[in-house]
Each structure stands twice: as structure tokens, then as C-alpha cells.
Amino acid sequence: MTAQVQSQSSYDVIVVGSGAGAMTSALFAADQGLSVLIVEKSDKYGGTSAISGGGIWIPNNHYFAAIGGRDSAELSMQYLKAATGEHGDPVRLQAYLDNAAPMIKKLTSNSRVRYAVADKYPDYYPQLPGALPGGRTLDPELFDTSLLEEELPNLRKPSPSTLLMGRIAWTARDAHKAMARSFGWQWLIFRLMARYKLDFKWRRKSKYDRRAALGSSLVASLRRSLMDRNVPLWLNTDFQDVLLDGDRVCGIKVATGGRILELKARRGVIFGSGGFEQNQTLREKFLPQPTKASWSATPPGNNTGAALEAGLNIGAATALMDWAWWAPTIAVPGEEKPRGVFAERAFPGAIVVNSLGHRYVNEAAPYLEFVDAMYKDNRKTDGRTVPSWVIFDGHFRFHYAMGPLMPAQVMPDSRLRKEWLNTVYWKADSLDQLAMQIGVDGAGLSNTVSKVNQYAKTGVDLDFGRGGNVFDRYYGDSNITPNPCLAPMRKGPYYAMRLDAGDIGTKGGLLTNRHAQVVREDGRPISGLYAIGNCSASVMGTSYPGAGGTLGPAMTFGYIAANHIASSVPVAASTAPEAVS
Structure with a gap:
């Protein structure tokens, strides 16, 4: 990388970040004859995209x-x-x-x-x-x-x-x-x-x-495609700030290899660097409380909001700053980040309760709506819903997965790591004993289980309608009738796992227009600056229309940004800023 830095410090397009949106924009820019550089803060490329489901809506x-x-x-x-x-x-x-x-x-x-x-x-x-x-x-x-x-x-x-x-x-x-x-x-x-x-x-x-x-x-297929085009990707290159020529963004400042470098972007800079979910200060400033970076299912140390702060410093507008791509998470000792709980909540025989022992949401609901409901109930119950608890019995444990616990028919309790007991999962012979271990009201939990057991018989969840639509049933057990998302809970031992109000990235960020240009409060674009993915305010607003509702827009607006840059009139050549130490 050192040789690359010394030989070239000026490109047509510089892309900050190496997730799916960032690499898509780089690929389309390169295919239109533009010279492109990708800079990535981490020692690995792929960002949150690499650990995601990869689906696009x-x-x-x-x-x-x-x-x-x-x-x-x-x-x-x-x-x-x-x-x-x-x-x-x-x-x-x-x-x-x-x-x-x-x-x-x-x-x-x-x-x-x-x-x-x-x-x-x-x-x-x-x-x-x-x-x-x-x-x-x-x-x-x-x-x-x-x-x-x-x-x-x-x-x-x-x-x-x-x-x-x-x-x-x-x-x-x-x-x-x-x-x-x-x-x-x-x-x-x-x-x-x-x-x-x-x-x-x-x-x-x-x-x-x-x-x-x-x-x-x-991510792997995008990176191989960029290798085919000889597009450089610099790792361990920390974005610091944008460079300005008057009101126009003309490049970026980065820290790499113990030096500060100024890199020229003749046509434009594309922010594709993720949100601010790993920045605890920004979380506390903008997101609902309580909130912790350690609850996020994204790579620690990345997505700290550098692009957001750089944009704010030059007058960029923002939107949706109090929203994230919410997803409940389970922390596992020894793993760098908690695991998102997506499909398992729809499996029949598990319920989610607050510390009163009460359900407050359709467990099979989309993950954004699930955590939104968690926060709403937390406000209603004066702090008794964050964290929540997923409860299931021995039958569920044998047949289904939950977080890091594979079904007991493949991974019995005897094969689980000993340190997981009372950290990842709690276990007891009765619901009352389990409730006591996790600090949940025993009577409330018992009443809730009795009610859900009755719903399992009729197939109708009278409280939240679980299993009542095609989305709920997608991950339900197709062998269970009359409702693939509902089953009675009556066979000990009983289990509990803690659910935190996690996320897979923040949803708010720099406001952009239809060309993916970052705009000011009055709607005027900041010349030379584009933002895509989670560092920009989501086109989906506060909703999550379907699986891939994050990556689909990130890649699409990456495509839009590349096309807009390629069609713009080139800026007159000037002397590229030199690297300074």
C-alpha cells in the first residue's frame, strides 16, 4: 500500500468504506472510465455487509x-x-x-x-x-x-x-x-x-x-470484480475529514501508516462508511435510551460516525437521527459482537416477556418493529422491558435453535460451553424457579404462559396476532397446526435468554437528494459529496419494507452516485495535495 500512496494521491472518485454499497459505486464508476480509490478504516474489507444476510430488496x-x-x-x-x-x-x-x-x-x-x-x-x-x-x-x-x-x-x-x-x-x-x-x-x-x-x-x-x-x-464477489478492474482498496486507512475547494468537496484527509495523507478527488467523494452505532457518545445524543454500542450486531471499532461528523462540519442536513435498523441481540462471551435474533422468534413454543412476565409484541414481527415495540413498552413500564427475555421449554430446546444454541438433538446441553450457563442461557425445572433466576415476576410469567398455551390450541393469538400473516409464517414450523408459529410450553426444563435492544446499524444520517448528493438544510447539494448506505438518512424512512431493505438502497444509490459523477462536467485539473506527515 505504501508504494500506491507514494505514486498516486489523485483520483477521479474516492469511496470511503468497503461495504456492498461502497464497492458497488466503485465498480460502476470504474466501468465508466473513472479512476477510483476505496479507503477502509479496518484491516478487513466488507463492513457490516460482510456479516449480513446479503439479501437485497x-x-x-x-x-x-x-x-x-x-x-x-x-x-x-x-x-x-x-x-x-x-x-x-x-x-x-x-x-x-x-x-x-x-x-x-x-x-x-x-x-x-x-x-x-x-x-x-x-x-x-x-x-x-x-x-x-x-x-x-x-x-x-x-x-x-x-x-x-x-x-x-x-x-x-x-x-x-x-x-x-x-x-x-x-x-x-x-x-x-x-x-x-x-x-x-x-x-x-x-x-x-x-x-x-x-x-x-x-x-x-x-x-x-x-x-x-x-x-x-x-462482498467477496464484489471485491473479485474490482480486482478484475484493478481498483485499489486501501485497508487500515482511517478517514479524518473532507478537503474543500471553496464550497466544493475536492478530496479527503486520511490517517494511514503513521502518516496523515491528503487525497484529491477530481470528480467526487462517496461516503459509504456505515452509521454511528459504534459511537457511544452519538448513541446517547440521538438514540432512545437506554442504549449501548455493545448491543449492536455490527463490527466493534467501525461505524463510528466519522462521515456524519465531517458532513455536519460543512453544513450538511440530517434526518432520522433517532432511528436505527433495530434487531434484538444476544451477547455471547468470547465473540466480538452480539448475535442478531431474526428468524428464531417465529419458531413455535418460545415467547418474549418483560420483567413483569408480560408479552408486549408479536414475537414473529419484523426485527425493526420488534425493538421499536421494546422501547415503547420500556417507556410504558418505567424501564422494565429493556432487556427482555425469550422463554422456551425442553420441547422447543430439542427441536429448534435460539441464538447460539443449536437444537438439542444436535447440540445437547452437555455439549454447550459451561460458561454459557447463567450468562447466555438460564435453566430451571419450573417456570417459577426460572423467573426467580432472571428477575422476572413469576406470577406474571405463569399467567402469560397459560394464556399462550390456550392460543396454541386454537391457533389464534388474541393479544398480538402472531402467525396471522404470511410474513410471520415464513419462519414458522410448517409441520405445526393450526398455527406454525404457536405451540404450547409445558415440558421442563425451562430456558431463558436475555434479549437486548440491539441493531444492525443506525438509520439516520446525512440527508441526500435523488442523485445521492449530500444536501444542506435549504436543500442545495454540497458539490462533490455523495452519501449512500447507513451514513445517509434512509430512503425507507422509519420503515423496513422487506429483507434487503438496507443493502438494496445502498447499492442502488451507489449506482446512482456513480452515474451522476460520470455524467458531470470534470473539474479543471489542479495540483494534487501532497502527502504530509
């Missing part, structure tokens, strides 16, 4: 159309307007819808990125007009990581929770089949494990699968 996409799916721009806009409500900007929403489908078609045609349609993955708000029961979410195909060659060690490793047995890659479609225990799921698991075991040559190099899936696949 792309309305009216060509994959769905190819299998006979019916969607349209009009139907998609109807749904988005209903989902985003007063927080939706029709101009930005239109820009998203106009560009999302062309973006993924061009990306998959001209790079190594490959997707498949998740035709059974419903939109998150099936009750809203324009919602579809599947087809708008795309799922990354597996990618052979040996193609990364010398860049493989620098790829951020996926979260253990996204891998089968903590090391085997599988697509979201495969994971759904196994979790919903659909026909053939056991044969699927056997086939995946056999594929991994028989790859003897690769397993001598690494305990992890040769193949990448989910967000790891997306």
Missing part, C-alpha cells in the same frame, strides 16, 4: 419476472408510500424504484455478483396495499472464495450465526427450508455437510467452507 426485478412473477413500478410505489408514510420522500423513492432493477441487472451482467430470487420471502408488511408474498428479495448465490487469492485473508469473516454449524455456507433459501422444517430439510443438511467434509484440499487450509454465502458472498 429490489422491486420489479427481472429474476421474479423470469419465473412468471407479477410486480410493477406502480404496485411497488403503492407499497413504499404506505410503508414509509409521512417519512417517505416521493422524489427519492421514485429514484430508487427507477434505478434498483436496472442496477442489479447491469451488476450481475458485468461482474461476478450472482443472485437468485427468494420467491417465497414475503414483504415485511403484508397487510399494506401493494405488498407481495415474495419475489422482491434477492438472495446471493454461493461464491468460491479461492478466487480472491491474496485478498482472501482480508475479507471480514461472516458471523457464526450465518453459517451452518458455525462453518458451512448456505444460502438464505437453504436456511429457510431447514428452519421451517420443510419437506426434505434433513437431506439438505446432510448434503451441505457432505459437500463441506469432502472438500479435503480446502479443509487442510481452513476450517471454514471454501464457499461464501449471504453477505460474505456478496
Whole structure:
């Protein structure tokens, strides 16, 4: 990297961050003949994208159309307007819808990125007009990581929770089949494990699968595509500030290798560096309380809000600063970050309660709405809902996963790490004993369990409607009737696990226009500065329309930014700032 720094300090486009949106913008800029540099604060590339599911929410996409799916721009806009409500900007929403489908078609045609349609993955708000029961979410195909060659060690490793047995890659479609225990799921698991075991040559190099899936696949395929184009990616390069030529952003200042460097951007700077969820000071300033960076399921030490603060310093407007992409999390000792709890909340036989022993939300609800409900109930109960507790019995424990606990039929309690007892999970022979251990009101918990057991018999959750829509049922057990998301809890031992009010990134940030340009309070763009992904205020407002509602817009507005930069009139050449120590 030192040789690169010494030989070149001026580029057409500089991209800050190396997640999916950042790398997509770099790729499209490079394909239009622009010289591009990507700078990444961490010693690994991929950011939060690499540890995500990698899905992208792309309305009216060509994959769905190819299998006979019916969607349209009009139907998609109807749904988005209903989902985003007063927080939706029709101009930005239109820009998203106009560009999302062309973006993924061009990306998959001209790079190594490959997707498949998740035709059974419903939109998150099936009750809203324009919602579809599947087809708008795309799922990354597996990618052979040996193609990364010398860049493989620098790829951020996926979260253990996204891998089968903590090391085997599988697509979201495969994971759904196994979790919903659909026909053939056991044969699927056997086939995946056999594929991994028989790859003897690769397993001598690494305990992890040769193949990448989910967000790891997306990031790996994007990085290989950028390698094909000779686009440099500098690691351990910490963005410090923007450089200005009058009111125009003309470059960035970075710290790397013990030096401060000033790098010129002739055409534009694209912020794709994530939100501020790892900055405790900013969390306390903007987000609902209580809040902790340690609850976030994002990489510690990254996403500290540097781009946000740089934008604020030059007069950028912001929006949605009190929102995050909420997701409940479970902390696991020894792991660098907590695990998000996404699908497991829909499995039948587990409930979530506050310290009064009361349910307060449909456990199968989308994760953003789940934590939003957690905070609302916390205010209502004077601080008795953050944290919450997920409770389940021995039957659930045997058949289903919860956080780091694989089903007991594969991972019995005797095989769990001893230090997890009373830190990751609590266990007792009766509900009263369990309630006492975790500080939950025993009578309240007992009454709640009795009520839910009755709901399981009738199949109707009279309190919160769990399992009453197609989204809830997506991760329910297809073998359970009359409601795949409800089962009685009556077989000891009983278990509890703590749920924190976590997130997978912040939602608020720099306000942008339809070209992804950062704007001032009066709406005027800051020339030369673009923002995409979680460092920008989400086009989705306070909603989460479907799986991939973070990465889909990040990549789409990365595409929009690259196109806008390429079509702009080049700034007259000037002497590039020299590196200073």
C-alpha cells in the first residue's frame, strides 16, 4: 500500500468504506472510465455487509419476472408510500424504484455478483396495499472464495450465526427450508455437510467452507470484480475529514501508516462508511435510551460516525437521527459482537416477556418493529422491558435453535460451553424457579404462559396476532397446526435468554437528494459529496419494507452516485495535495 500512496494521491472518485454499497459505486464508476480509490478504516474489507444476510430488496426485478412473477413500478410505489408514510420522500423513492432493477441487472451482467430470487420471502408488511408474498428479495448465490487469492485473508469473516454449524455456507433459501422444517430439510443438511467434509484440499487450509454465502458472498464477489478492474482498496486507512475547494468537496484527509495523507478527488467523494452505532457518545445524543454500542450486531471499532461528523462540519442536513435498523441481540462471551435474533422468534413454543412476565409484541414481527415495540413498552413500564427475555421449554430446546444454541438433538446441553450457563442461557425445572433466576415476576410469567398455551390450541393469538400473516409464517414450523408459529410450553426444563435492544446499524444520517448528493438544510447539494448506505438518512424512512431493505438502497444509490459523477462536467485539473506527515 505504501508504494500506491507514494505514486498516486489523485483520483477521479474516492469511496470511503468497503461495504456492498461502497464497492458497488466503485465498480460502476470504474466501468465508466473513472479512476477510483476505496479507503477502509479496518484491516478487513466488507463492513457490516460482510456479516449480513446479503439479501437485497429490489422491486420489479427481472429474476421474479423470469419465473412468471407479477410486480410493477406502480404496485411497488403503492407499497413504499404506505410503508414509509409521512417519512417517505416521493422524489427519492421514485429514484430508487427507477434505478434498483436496472442496477442489479447491469451488476450481475458485468461482474461476478450472482443472485437468485427468494420467491417465497414475503414483504415485511403484508397487510399494506401493494405488498407481495415474495419475489422482491434477492438472495446471493454461493461464491468460491479461492478466487480472491491474496485478498482472501482480508475479507471480514461472516458471523457464526450465518453459517451452518458455525462453518458451512448456505444460502438464505437453504436456511429457510431447514428452519421451517420443510419437506426434505434433513437431506439438505446432510448434503451441505457432505459437500463441506469432502472438500479435503480446502479443509487442510481452513476450517471454514471454501464457499461464501449471504453477505460474505456478496462482498467477496464484489471485491473479485474490482480486482478484475484493478481498483485499489486501501485497508487500515482511517478517514479524518473532507478537503474543500471553496464550497466544493475536492478530496479527503486520511490517517494511514503513521502518516496523515491528503487525497484529491477530481470528480467526487462517496461516503459509504456505515452509521454511528459504534459511537457511544452519538448513541446517547440521538438514540432512545437506554442504549449501548455493545448491543449492536455490527463490527466493534467501525461505524463510528466519522462521515456524519465531517458532513455536519460543512453544513450538511440530517434526518432520522433517532432511528436505527433495530434487531434484538444476544451477547455471547468470547465473540466480538452480539448475535442478531431474526428468524428464531417465529419458531413455535418460545415467547418474549418483560420483567413483569408480560408479552408486549408479536414475537414473529419484523426485527425493526420488534425493538421499536421494546422501547415503547420500556417507556410504558418505567424501564422494565429493556432487556427482555425469550422463554422456551425442553420441547422447543430439542427441536429448534435460539441464538447460539443449536437444537438439542444436535447440540445437547452437555455439549454447550459451561460458561454459557447463567450468562447466555438460564435453566430451571419450573417456570417459577426460572423467573426467580432472571428477575422476572413469576406470577406474571405463569399467567402469560397459560394464556399462550390456550392460543396454541386454537391457533389464534388474541393479544398480538402472531402467525396471522404470511410474513410471520415464513419462519414458522410448517409441520405445526393450526398455527406454525404457536405451540404450547409445558415440558421442563425451562430456558431463558436475555434479549437486548440491539441493531444492525443506525438509520439516520446525512440527508441526500435523488442523485445521492449530500444536501444542506435549504436543500442545495454540497458539490462533490455523495452519501449512500447507513451514513445517509434512509430512503425507507422509519420503515423496513422487506429483507434487503438496507443493502438494496445502498447499492442502488451507489449506482446512482456513480452515474451522476460520470455524467458531470470534470473539474479543471489542479495540483494534487501532497502527502504530509
